[in-house]
Amino acid sequence: MWQALREELHPAGLEVVTIALDLRGVETAGRWIEAAEPGHPSLIDRAHVVDELFGIVNVPSGVWIDEAGTIVRPAEPAFPGRPAFRDAPLPADLDPYLAEVLTEARRIRIEPERYVAALRDWVAHGAASQYALAPDEVLRRSGARGGDRSRAAAHFELAQHLWREGREAEALPHFRAARRLQPDNWTYKRQAWVLASRFQAPTDALEGDWLSDVRAIGAENYYPRLEM
């Protein structure tokens, strides 16, 4: 979805770098990348390194970095446009649970128009853009790292390590701990659910599931409103 916007803004000095957060790596992300035929760097993060470095708690998230390597906007929801599934009719033979999930997903608030307009403004005006933030504001918006958040990161790293070694049963308590310690980290939760269950549906192996957790907070709160 980003390819067209990248082609538009690349001549003006923007590069897009996509990073697939996925413990299974190319095995699951590869076919999507191949189909997109990206002209930009398309990276694979099998260990969720980016989550910790940039404070990413859901996808898609965008971070802006200027020519000098300074972050001028921290992680925030980033959509280039409306995903096609939001407006297309659901197939009549769709799995009933998946139909319920997609119906809920359509209620999620996204703001592609505001995001893309701000991105274009920054590419055109650089540091003079009202959307390029000062370093102090970048740090403030990235949020506080409290003890629970740090412990959640440690449990999630242990869970991933054990899962990659094929010790799946031993990984599960750490995935559960990460969710309890940082319940608003959808990246942790969704990665765990998708490993343990088709469609991130309820499973005895983990607590919560995508649909129940979204309904608990309300679909309109799934992504924070853009603070432009």
Add this chain to the structure above:
Amino acid sequence: MILTEPRVRRDEFTARTGWRFEPEGACRGDLCVPLPEPPGQTLDAEVLAERLGMPLVRDEAAGLWCLGPESLGRVIQTAEAPDLRLPDWRGEPFALSSLRGSKVLLLAWASW
């Protein structure tokens, strides 16, 4: 940082966290935190956890520890972007620093 014993290699710790070791203790930027003994090639993870505010999670049955990120301050501690290094989808190494001179939109996504 996954550990098989409650000790961490000094060079690995510095690469992962940015904390370096000086005679004054563990230092990053202008801040130095005293350590109880001069650091060797490996360091006591429990001491680092306690002094630097990092969680040390132990899984006794698995025989593993994980030293997590420090819990002080902000999620992003400096606006200078880290030099992210990851493979691209064809397995070729990529460094974010190779794009200095361009504006970059870093976009995290997932197939799930």
